[in-house]
Each structure stands twice: as C-alpha cells, then as structure tokens.
Amino acid sequence: MNDRSPLMQLVHTLRAVTVEFDLLGAEFAARHGLHPTDVRALIHLLDAARDDIPATPGWLGRQMRLNSAGTTALVDRLERLELVRRTKDLADRRRVLLEVEEKATELGWSFFGPVITDVMAVAEGFDEGEVExxxxxxxxxxRSSRQARSA
Structure with a gap:
C-alpha cells in the first residue's frame, strides 16, 4: 500500500498519537516516582471500576500479563504509595478487591486533565454521527491490537 494514501496516513497518525500518549504516561510516571507498569495497572483498575468489573489481584495480573509474584509486588508498591487499596469482597469474603484511591485519581487529573479537556473540546465540534x-x-x-497481542 502507498505510504501516502489516506488510509496509511490514518495509520501513521494513530501511531503518532499512541507514541505521544506513551510519552505522556512515561512523563507522568517519572514525575510521581512510578514505573510505567504502575501507570498501566492504574489505568486497568480505573477502567474496571468504570465498567463494574470486580478487580482482583488475579484479574489485574492477567491484564498485565504478570505472574502471581509480580502482581503481588505491583499491588504492594501501589498500596505503599497510597494509590490502591485492598478491600474484602462483600459477596465473597475469600476474595480481595483492588480499588484506586482518590489520591491516584487526583494525580491523574492534575496531569492528564488538560489533555482530556482538549480532546473533549475537539470532539464537541463533531456531530453525533462523526463521534460514533x-x-x-x-x-x-x-480489538485488532488485542487480537495481535494475544496471538
């Protein structure tokens, strides 16, 4: 395919956005003494909360592709930094749930808020069909990225 075709330009723009978001995440991590893995874990946990998915350490480990020891170290680190807390699952007391602390949300919004606001302002200029x-x-x-990663 022609590297300058409109479809390839779309792919290149998407790649550039991905790289920029990755750099933003790395900058956020560096400013707050976090590892990029910590930021990815927080994103997974925030997404789970938004989607009403019970986030257990096992679930987080699968999302992160970490073994049990790696997941425990990650959760311990986030808990020590007061970004995540472990709570008992009221439906199954044997199970531990992970919840993002308000401190993590506040840190995220203080850093990513301006970008989110700018993105939303751009999207507000689109009609409903364009947004869809x-x-x-x-x-x-x-979906394609997830399939490629799991192949």
Whole structure:
C-alpha cells in the first residue's frame, strides 16, 4: 500500500498519537516516582471500576500479563504509595478487591486533565454521527491490537 494514501496516513497518525500518549504516561510516571507498569495497572483498575468489573489481584495480573509474584509486588508498591487499596469482597469474603484511591485519581487529573479537556473540546465540534464513527474506528483498532497481542 502507498505510504501516502489516506488510509496509511490514518495509520501513521494513530501511531503518532499512541507514541505521544506513551510519552505522556512515561512523563507522568517519572514525575510521581512510578514505573510505567504502575501507570498501566492504574489505568486497568480505573477502567474496571468504570465498567463494574470486580478487580482482583488475579484479574489485574492477567491484564498485565504478570505472574502471581509480580502482581503481588505491583499491588504492594501501589498500596505503599497510597494509590490502591485492598478491600474484602462483600459477596465473597475469600476474595480481595483492588480499588484506586482518590489520591491516584487526583494525580491523574492534575496531569492528564488538560489533555482530556482538549480532546473533549475537539470532539464537541463533531456531530453525533462523526463521534460514533471515531468511536467505532477506535474500538475496531483496539480489538485488532488485542487480537495481535494475544496471538
């Protein structure tokens, strides 16, 4: 395919956005004494809370592709930094749930808030159909990326 075709330009723009978000995440991690893995874990936990998914250490380990020892070290570190807390699952007292502390949310918003605000301002200029087209495209890219990663 021609490297300058509109579709390839879309792919290159998506790649550039991905790189920029990755750099932003690394900058956030560095400013707050975190490892990039910590930031990825917090994102997974925030997504789980938003989607009403019970986030257990085992679930987080699968998302992060970490073994049990690595997951325990990660959760211990986030708990020590007061970014995550372990709680008992009220439906199953044998199970531990992970919850993001308000401190983590506040740190995230103080850093990423301006970017989120800018993205939303751009999206507000789109009509409903355009927003749905962008959402659908990004969801398809996400599915493709996840399939490639699990292959």
């Amino acid at each position: 087209t962008v959402r659908s495209f990004l969801a398809a890219v996400l």
